[in-house]
Amino acid sequence: MSKKLQEEVIQSLQALNPPQPPKLVGFLSSEDPAARVYAEWTGRNCRELGFEFELREVDREDLEESLIAANADAGVHGIIVYYPIYGSQHDRYLQQIVGLNKDVEGLSHTYIFNMYQNIRFLDEERKVKSILPCTPLAVIKVLEYLQIYNTILPYGNRLHGRTITVINRSEVVGRPLAALLANDGAYVYSVDVNDVLGFHRGQGLKKKRHEVTEKPGWTMKDCIPLSDVVISGVPGDKFKVPLELIKDGAVCINFSSEKNFAPGVKDRASIYIPAIGKMTIVVLLRNLLRLYQNTLAQQNSS
Template sequence: MSAEKPAALDGAPACKTILASSVAKPYVEEVKKGIQQLGRRPKLVGFLANTDPAARMYAEWTGKTFEDTGFSFELREVNKEELEDYIFHANEDDSVDGIMIYFPVFGNRQDQYLQQVVSKDKDVEGLSHVYIQNLYHNVRYLDDTKTNKSILPCTPLALIKILEFLGVYNMVLPYGNRLYGKTVTIINRSEIVGRPLAALLANDGAVVYSFDIDSVQKFTRGEGLKFRHHRVTDVDIKLEDVAQHSDVIITGVPSESYKFPTRLIKDGAVCVNFSTAKNFNMDVKTKASLYVASVGKVTITMLMRNLIRLINNKASKNLV
């Protein structure tokens, strides 16, 4: 199947499988130029405080990809009870440009606390409450002069970039309105990916149906001065009632046993899976026009991009 950028969607053409590497390529080049302009190797420190094989695999992959691209990467394996102190130390270390934690650590709300321990100036994953609040309130800059862009969580940002690449965003429309008329179904409402993704898409004009284990929420963009960002309402609706009318279906269920019902896919829809498990059967290609089976390479590239942005934001603040 072709991995080239497709033509504009019109009807239901034969399905193309799009590789994440094709989407990531221009952003990798952007990152390399950013490193050249800095004139040094930016340093990312990753903290591993668990024995989860998947976390270790992600850490090793992150390290190799960052090193190959021109960054310096250091994996620090620490006891989870001492992790907070190590994060504080890295926050104060001027040689460290970015910090990330490989979760789960405690597997509970304490992990959410650890996300906030990381300095927002070094938070490559965009999980600081400052960035999350900006995301949900549709605030795209950190300053009034609009020179320093806020950091977005890397996987939701990766999914946005994939949809832009696929032509789902209408670039003719004004910025912030480029998903007008689009309906999106998301099977995932995690605080890390599903919920922020739904908010981002709604803020850009889409109607988004967010499916969790036991509930469905509808995300829409508010209108007028009172609502400058999305609104969320609980809805009593079934998957089959919305999926067959959705222009985009995004899945992120961490289970090999879950498969999105192919019969519910609208002819010509765009289907994207961000789970490590494959949430679509192979016959997805009989209904979808564009299919992205995994997004990991784009996510890693967004981590790199976020790190360059953090460094530039810090430099900009120091000039003031």
């Protein structure tokens, strides 16, 4: 799946034929070994696909000024920051410093607002596309590849009739993913440690964006057996999706570093995707290319 998306990104880049490769700058300001591994992985994939990558290691107290400088640098086309840095609200503040036209992770307020409101473009002419967060978008690309999206239906409604459970409601992945899937027409059960919420656009997709409905008393036992797709991303090695709840022939996707599905899932699922890390990296570069295309579109219209 990632190779197919890689080919699409490479072809789009070659079609643009830019005078210089779009440049992604990564900022590493923590001692987290996982962050360094991710940075090295990003750089390797950048170069393999024809992009330029530069890793800048800066003290976290200097990161704010470094981001502002990168925003102003016309030679930088995308910025990624390897979190956590402070592991607090200040990290969210730093996310908002990255310029809208360089935010490859889609973490800026405008992008988050557009995602939840189901606004897909930044301009009225619908030429400049909004950027989506990488991991949720990677899951969507997997579902598109698996043809869970029904291409006979109109764009934006192609999950109509699908029931999906997302186990994880983090603000980074779980909640955005549930919103995106519901905005595309699915009925999504969002499962957290405390409750279950329903994300949907109403009967017949009457609403333009998703709404959230409480499901009092519901647990995984209620929603997983109803689901065509089960997506789980719970950190820690103590959680497993109960196999007996999974509908025969369901699609199961794991996006946690831990395996949330026991090996026996292959006996129940029609398709099992154990990890989406490679897909996430390609989506990151796809976002970089989109930012570059957006910059060109805005230059041509001015």
